[in-house]
Amino acid sequence: MLFNSLSFIVFLVIVLGLYYSKIFNWTSKKTMLLLSSYVFYALWNPPLILLLWVSTLVDWKAGNALYKLTDQRKRKLWLLLSMVVNLGFLAFFKYGGFLLENFTIMMNLAGFNYHPAIPDIILPMGISFYTFQTMSYTIDMYYKRTPPAKSFLDFALFVTFFPQLVAGPIVRSSELIPQFYEPKKATTRKFLWGTFLLTLGLFEKVVMADVVLSSTSDAVFGSEKVLNIIDAWSGTLAFSGQIFFDFAGYSTCAIGIALMLGIKLPDNFRYPYAAIGFTDLWKRWHISLSAWLRDYLYIPLGGNRRGITRTYISLMLTMLLGGLWHGAAWTFVFWGMLHGLYLIVERYLRSHIKIKINAWNGFLLALLTYTFVNISWVFFRAGDFQSAINILSSMFFINPEGEKILSSLDIIKVLIVIGSLFLTHWFMRNTSVKCVARKIPWWLFSIFWAIMLILLVIAQGSSEQFIYFQF
Amino acid sequence: MQLKKTFFTALLLFIAGIVSWEYYCLEQGYIAALNDDLAIWAVQRSKLENMSQQDVVILGSSRAHFDIQLDQWEAKTGIRPVMLACDGSTPTPIFQDIVNNTDFNGTIVIGVTPGLFFSAPVEQVPMWKRPKIRVDHYYERTWAQRINHLISVPLENTFAFLNSSEEEWADDIDLKSMIKRMYNDDRLNESMPPFYNFSYIDIDRNTTMLDKTVNDTAFAATIQKVWMYFGKNAPPPVKEPIINIYKDMLAKYNSRGGNVIFLRLPSSGGFRQGENMGLPRDQFWEQLLAETNTPGYHFEDYKVLNQYDPPEWSHLATPDAKIFTTDLVSILLNDKAIPNLQ
Structure with a gap:
């Protein structure tokens, strides 16, 4: 059963009715x-x-x-x-x-x-x-x-x-x-906050991932043509947004539903696209998996206690298996390898170059991190290596005569949504939705909540499966 | 954080917003009707599992879907056919499924829209992909999806704003369609004219053409433009492989006592001209009947069936379709081509 389905709403009402x-x-x-x-x-x-x-x-x-x-x-x-x-x-x-x-x-x-x-x-x-x-x-x-x-x-x-x-x-x-x-038993406050999180999660999944971004990313990654640079970047950026909204949306729904039952689940995402570096990224993206891999794989493999070479090997093995965990294909393994490589390079650079992070260089480093994340997403999303290489070639000017398959609206939409997503992550990186909700006037919060609900209903989502269900 | 106040205000705003949106949609002429989606098709398909030799199934594309009216068929024969025709598609993958995967041995009426019927038997071709997706969904649908459909039926029958369609009509009012229409540009040089919805269905997938298709010639002309676009961009017909598929399938189906009738339903104007030029009757329709040794009824051969002028060249207006169905069934009964329980 999917959270974004009518049957789940009925199911949840019955469960809550019986529970209380x-x-x-x-x-x-x-x-x-x-x-x-x-x-x-x-x-x-x-x-x-x-x-x-x-x-x-x-x-x-x-x-x-x-x-x-x-x-x-x-x-x-x-x-x-x-x-x-x-x-x-x-x-x-x-x-x-x-x-x-x-x-x-x-x-x-x-x-x-x-x-x-x-x-x-x-x-x-x-x-x-x-x-x-x-x-x-x-x-x-x-x-x-x-x-x-x-x-x-x-x-x-x-x-x-x-x-x-x-x-x-x-x-x-x-x-x-x-x-x-x-x-x-959830208190009224917890129950209502859980309801808000469920709304927010569904909004992320149904409106942002499925309605706004999925068609652009599907068009680019489903195309067999060699693409124009703008189309290739738009599709990749759209996928980066789609997978975040899809998976973070699911986690937010899960946390919200559990809270409605009075049960607390841990956070799974903390504004990952504002990560400065890849160590930071994996503390913000799919936190429960990265913590699992750290505790049950990386540390038993030796972690960082057995010298630099062994640390790099442990990092790489952990990320390779992390990639394989996501799917049974070499493209996922390669995605894991890229992240292993990113982590190793970052660790090496950190030990040799000391940078004091401030708001300005932090922003640029976050943008750089996000760019490398997008390169890795190409392998994650592409059906095979050839498609991935085609898209990357287009992204990096190797196919100047590539075909245009996206409308201007698609491109503008992706730029606005992904730009806003990145900025939101940046400004939220050291805070939380709850803190922001506490600071804004209640009526503004109400309007925001109502708009999400209205858009959810008008979206008329066709119960698209969550991407991570296949993993 | 005053969560109670926030929640109830949000709830009130939400209800006010949705009521206003529903009112706006009704004002714009949208009506509350069911979506002709995978789920409703699968429910009809499931009926085949318990049907007998007395029963009738309608296959074909949108012409069979529009022109055969189930109430009229039932009134004449006492049998309500199961409507499995799929718009914009060939009936072949569904016929193959029935022959290969069911024990059904009743009557199958197959509407032949030449441009769709004689399309390449390749899954990637849209007119094959559509029915194949429906067949696959029938076998793969989960219990959760079945429950979703059950819950969505009363909602779709109540609210006009719930009108998203798999067809992705140019006037759909789900969020994705509305965003799509926000800005048009020539980056892709797309030339397909807008394709507006011109029908709705009931729970048995019986189709009714929207009144504006009949009454508003400008609206009908928008659909005619789409037919012309499809005509100009149509791939070449594929004849022999299709006829061979039917030869094999019909041999199998007839051997278990099944009965198949081909049906050529009315078209007019530019559509008819295009069909006559690209898929002439003698080279396609006649050859199909001859090579498969199967009875067929062509609207041109019967005065009562050849008296209509489809408003947008390809589908009968519903009042006409009702008379057409009654006349067609009379002809079929007269020939003892279909079962009759009356």
């Missing part, structure tokens, strides 16, 4: 939330809920065993079981086709005439998100960082909590499970 009715005690409310989360998932593809159940059962058993057992060999076996099940699901459902494709290429390069049937595997929605979330639980149990969930219900709800089930934020057990122990 007096007929249930806290355990019954949690059971209702769990069942609702399964319905939320099953309305997309019912059989694939089995994967969620298997993942939940295995990690519950493994987590408990890991916490209680002292025999190190047995503990390692339980951890291995959890990893094999979770990564096995990912490997089969997400990377099965990709692995087979590459294996086929290698076999043919080696001289074998090997052409297997291409499997038709459905990618379960949000599989990368919930497997990472459950894996973090078992790894935390292994290191005894947090205590296990007190009940299976609390754990199952942690895995399946519908606001963040399919596209995050990827929550740690210590952030969410303790919130399930005591009855939760």
